[in-house]
Amino acid sequence: MIDILSPMDVFDSIAEFERTGKRANVSILDPWYNKGLGGTRDDYLSFIEEILIRLCRFSDHVYLWGFPEIVATFLPFIPKTHKLECWLTWYYKNNPSVIRGWRSSQQACLHLRTEDAAMYPQHFLNEVQLEKLREGKLRYMPGPASVLEAALNIGFVGRSEQTGHPAQKPESIYKSLILMATVEGNLVFDPMCGSGTTGAVCKRLGRVAVLGDMNPEYIEITRARLAKVYPDSTSVDDRFDFAIGQ
Numbered sequence: 145m146i147d148i149l150s151p152m153d154v155f156d157s158i159a160e161f162e163r164t165g166k167r168a169n170v171s172i173l174d175p176w177y178n179k180g181l182g183g184t185r186d187d188y189l190s191f192i193e194e195i196l197i198r199l200c201r202f203s204d205h206v207y208l209w210g211f212p213e214i215v216a217t218f219l220p221f222i223p224k225t226h227k228l229e230c231w232l233t234w235y236y237k238n239n240p241s242v243i244r245g246w247r248s249s250q251q252a253c254l255h256l257r258t259e260d261a262a263m264y265p266q267h268f269l270n271e272v273q274l275e276k277l278r279e280g281k282l283r284y285m286p287g288p289a290s291v292l293e294a295a296l297n298i299g300f301v302g303r304s305e306q307t308g309h310p311a312q313k314p315e316s317i318y319k320s321l322i323l324m325a326t327v328e329g330n331l332v333f334d335p336m337c338g339s340g341t342t343g344a345v346c347k348r349l350g351r352v353a354v355l356g357d358m359n360p361e362y363i364e365i366t367r368a369r370l371a372k373v374y375p376d377s378t379s380v381d382d383r384f385d386f387a388i389g390q
């Protein structure tokens with residue numbers, strides 16, 4: 145089930161979520177980056193810090209996105225309830241060059257989690273490794289790489305996913321985040337959902353998602369996109385039934 149909220153500010157959707165009294169297994173925060181798209185704001189750090197504090201109160205896992213030089217400044221603001229599990233990098237090499245300098249080819253994503261938040265590296269095993277796991281012969285659990293590689297959806301690349309949102313992430317990147325931190329039926333909250341990538345991945349994988357964005361145009365894009373997304377017939381969790389709840 146995917147719940148798309150009417151257009152509203154991030155603090156209002158957080159308040160809506162809080163009123164349900166539920167915990168989110170995962171919250172994803174992918175704000176404008178304080179450079180280029182979305183403009184800049186002087187209070188960016190305290191703005192993100194406030195959102196982070198609120199999200200951490202009800203989320204087992206939080207993924208926080210941005211360019212590395214900006215994300216680095218958030219590190220001192222991680223609430224004590226959560227630890228930095230991993231600094232993830234999304235690497236893409238197909239960004240057109242628009243400046244005379246370093247051409248952007250990565251974004252960072254901080255994976256924060258509480259001490260007892262479940263992780264599911266077994267969701268990334270191949271058939272051979274799974275068989276070994278079943279037989280008790282897997283000597284160690286090989287986690288996925290912390291550098292996620294996927295091309296930017298631009299031009300002819302990722303045509304079928306493209307919605308026209310200017311900062312849309314590839315579904316394959318969000319799929320890794322969701323698979324690492326959830327099982328079927330778990331709850332994911334994204335209060336700055338943009339084009340609804342979180343919702344598309346959650347719908348395919350059978351997760352529940354609550355999505356918000358302040359821009360009515362992007363909420364419409366999200367609605368139209370999700371209407372055309374169908375649950376995977378063999379979601380990864382169907383294959384890995386035995387792993388659920390471990």
Ligand SMILES: C[S@@+](CC[C@H](N)C(=O)[O-])C[C@H]1O[C@@H](n2cnc3c(N)ncnc32)[C@H](O)[C@@H]1O
Nearest residue numbers: 153154174176311312313336338339341358359
């Ligand atoms: C980087 S984009 C998210 C892209 C998204 N992850 C995707 O794959 O499509 C950031 C989004 O945050 C939204 N946003 C910015 N400020 C907001 C605020 N104060 N409250 C709610 N949404 C906001 C913007 O409208 C924009 O769609």
